[in-house]
Amino acid sequence: xxxxxxxxxxxxxxxxxxxxxxxxxxxxxxxxxxxxxxxxxxxxxxxxxxxxxxxxxxxxxxxxxxxxxxxxxxxxxxxxxxxxxxxxxxxxxxxxxxxxxxxxxxxxxx
Numbered sequence: 001x002x003x004x005x006x007x008x009x010x011x012x013x014x015x016x017x018x019x020x021x022x023x024x025x026x027x028x029x030x031x032x033x034x035x036x037x038x039x040x041x042x043x044x045x046x047x048x049x050x051x052x053x054x055x056x057x058x059x060x061x062x063x064x065x066x067x068x069x070x071x072x073x074x075x076x077x078x079x080x081x082x083x084x085x086x087x088x089x090x091x092x093x094x095x096x097x098x099x100x101x102x103x104x105x106x107x108x109x110x
Contacts, residue, residue: 002028002091006109007060008037017070020096028090029098031063038109067098074098 010031020027032038037055044052067074074097075090077083083101090097 001025002030004030004032006038007031007033007035007063008040008057010063011057011060014066017067017072020072021070025096026094027096029096030087030090031098031100032103033060033063033100034103034105034107034109035060036105042108042110063098063100072096072098074100077101 010029019025035057037057041052041055044055064074064076073090073093073095075086077086077099079102083099086099090099
C-alpha cells in the first residue's frame with residue numbers, strides 16, 4: 001500500500017502510525033510538504049479571489065523524527081532528484097516507511 005498525501009491531511013490522520021506499527025504493515029507514505037491545507041487554500045484562492053483564511057500551517061512537526069518515534073524508517077527530500085532516489089529506495093525496501101517531499105507552496109493541488 002502506498003499513501004500519497006499532503007502535510008495537512010497527514011496531520012489529520014497521523015495517529016494511525018500506531019496502527020501501522022501494531023499491525024506490522026509495510027505501508028509506504030509519501031508526504032508532500034507545502035505547509036498548507038493545499039486543497040482548501042486552492043479552492044479559496046480560485047473561488048474567493050485569492051482571499052484565504054486558516055490554510056497556512058506554521059509549525060509542521062518534524063515528520064522524519066515522528067516516524068522514528070514509532071520505529072518507522074523515514075527520509076526527507078528537498079529536491080526532485082532526492083525525491084526520486086528516495087522513493088525508489090523506499091519502494092524497494094521492506095516494512096513501513098515515510099518519505100517527506102518538500103514542494104512549492106504555490107504548486108496546484110487539484
